[in-house]
Amino acid sequence: MLFNSVAFAIFLPVVFFLYWFVFNKTKNTQNALLIVASYYFYSCWDWRFLFLLVFSTFLDYYTGIQIERGKSDKSRKFWFWLSIIVNLGFLGVFKYYNFFASSFSELLNSVGVKASPILLQVILPVGISFYTFHGLSYVIDIYYKRIKAEYNFVDYSLFVSYFPLLVAGPIERATHLLPQVKTKREFDFEKAKEGIGQIVWGLFKKVVIADSCAVFANQIFDNYENMDSLSLILGAVYFAFQIYGDFSGYSDIALGVSKLFGIDLLKNFNYPYFSRDIAEFWRRWHISLSSWFRDYIYIPLGGSKGSKFVQIRNVFVIFVISGFWHGANWTFIVWGLLNAIYFLPLLLLNKNRNNLEAIELKPNLKSIQALISILITFGLTTFAWIFFRSDSIGNAIGYVKRIFLLNFNFSEAKSYLSINLIILLLLFNVIEWINKENSGPIYKGFYKTKLIFVIILIVLFGQFGLKNEFIYFQF
Template sequence: MFFNSLAFAIFLPIVFFLYWFVFNKTKSTQNALLIVASYYFYSCWDWRFLFLLVFSTFLDYYTGIQIEKGKSENSRKFWFWLSIIVNLGFLCVFKYYNFFATSFSDLLNGIGFKASPILLKVILPVGISFYTFHGLSYVIDIYYKRIKAEYNFVDYSLFVSYFPLLVAGPIERATHLLPQVKIKREFDFQTAKEGVYQIIWGLVKKVIIADTCATYANAIFDNYTGMNSFSLILGAIYFAFQIYGDFSGYSDIALGVSKLFGLDLLRNFNYPYFSRDIAEFWRRWHISLSSWFRDYLYIPLGGSKGGLWMKIRNTFIIFLVSGFWHGANWTYVIWGFINAVYFLPLLLSNSNRNNIDAIQLKFDFDSVKVMFSILYTFSLTCIAWIFFRAKTITDAVLYIKRIFSSRDFSFQFLENERYSYELIGMIGLFVLIEWNNRNKVEPLSGKRSLLKVALAIAAIMAFGTFSDYKEFIYFQF
């Protein structure tokens, strides 16, 4: 069930009505309804994998209690590592086994040994990377005594399986969501209105920006060998806006839907393409994942407290693991490696925390430098996105090589593809709206909000009628 589908447009109002007008007597009935709705929502993808979600939920619920009750350190460690190994084991089998088997087979064949990998004929359970990380953070926090174990199974189940964040995040923390789950929610009209506005703006990003850019990005990436330099640059830019509109659009819808039920989710995007360096970009892009790796991998490895080589090592580890988290393909690993290389000069010069203030522009030279920094950072990001989008490393390398070797900057693609100029204008308008509202959670609030909402809905319906793309990119992760 997609957020941008008719099925969800029917599902959401029904759950909303039942939540506030039928099951609104106690916190327990509210939570029970949301769990049933969440399991139904997940089973719409493939009911056969519902057992994985239930098993993962029960595993971390039970091991969390055993860790807290453990009378010895050995007992606590046993239950802790049991949860870690089983969770990561399921993730590796379903997401990475075929990748490792194929890669190892290719390595043996490359050095002269004939090998045929034994592959598993399984599909990737949607959302497994996200709900696995929910459970892992919970168990880790209990082990290090940052939180207490949750003894109410219904409350904990809702934390793991809450449908707005279930299949593509944001990756929630028990410290943030569980306290909200444990109290009865009261309806607040203003919060619900903000949620509706955020849902609509998320649909604008997805249906109008991401899905439209996808058509053109796919046409260029799938035929890059016949494209000139300018067209290939356009392809990278189109994909940059496709993945931003797609993923941040999903996050906006998830946050907006959750507001309808009186629950606040972690913000996942903060206008990342206005970043002045790569460090700032990663503080603004997929915030819940970046902060997860920071808190549960980077800091335990020593963070930036050790010597220079430890800092470099930890930086590359976190970016490589982040790339690998996205999918079982070497292109994602290289994408992570490239971002680590981008980050390295900032780390070495101790300037990775320079741009943490809000952007303020004036008519002076410093503002010119800021705009140049934003364009430079966006350009670096687009180059990295080529590896993220390409099917193979070879395709990505040849794509970039052709940008510099073609040296043809004529409007080849623009002139041969319908509505190309209109798309560029639409992207430009979208950037201006985002820039004007860069200090807001979503741009539809404020003055003339009803007019902006009406125009947004009309545009969504117009573009959605002709859209060929329904799935969200991050569902595959």
């Protein structure tokens, strides 16, 4: 069930009504309803994979309790590693088995050993990377005694399966979500208003910005061999806004929907295309995943401590894993490596913690430098997105090669320049810039006017006939 579907437009009001007017007596009834709604929401994609979600939930619930009760380090380690291995095992089989089998077979064939890999004919369970990471962070935090195990199975089940974040995040932490789940929620009209505004803005990002850009990005990437350099540059820029509008739009809708039920989720995007360097970009893009890797992999490896060699190693490890998390394709790994290379000069010059403060533009040289830095960072990010979007390394390299032929055919590129889309992108960036210090553009000030204006834009320019799934559903 997609957030931008008619089915969800029916599902959400029904659950909202039942939640506040029928099952609102206790925290337990509220949570039970949300679990049933979440399982139904997930089963609309493919009910057969519900068993994976339920099994993962029970596994981490039980192992978390056993870790806390363990009377010896040996016992605690046993349950800890059981959870880690089984969780990553399921993720590996469904998401990475075919990739490793094919890659190993190609390696053997390259040295003259004939090999035909046995591949699994299964689809990737939607959301498996997200709910697996929910459970892993919970178990890890219990093992290192940062939190106590949750003994209420209903509460823990909701933490893992809560439908707004179930299939594409944000990746929640037990320290943030479980305390909210464990208390009865009371209706907050102001929070609900903010949630509706965030939902509408998220829909605008998805069906107007992302899906409109997708029309041209798909045409250009699918036919790059026949494109001139300017068209290819346009295609990369369109995809940059497509993936941002698509994923941050999903996150906005998820956060907004959750506010309707009185629950706050972690902020996942903070206007990343206004970043002045790649380190700032990763503090603003997919924040819940970046912070997850920081806390559970980067810092345990030593983080920014130790020798420069150790620091460089840790940076490359974290970016390669980040790339690999996104999918079983060498394109994602190269995308991760490119971001690590971008990050390297900042690390070597000890500038990776610059630009922590909010940007303010004034009529001076410093502001001009900041704008140039934003454009450079956007350009580097957009270049890396070419590898992320391409089906193979060969296609990505071919795409880049054709850009650097510097063959600018303005008459051909003109067919990919939509005046409506250019105006919408400019308007979108202006609105985001004006509201870059706010949680969202709609809620604060002139709420009804802005809400109606954005709804009109969605009705006039939304791409409703394409039925585009959210990009991150595949991860």
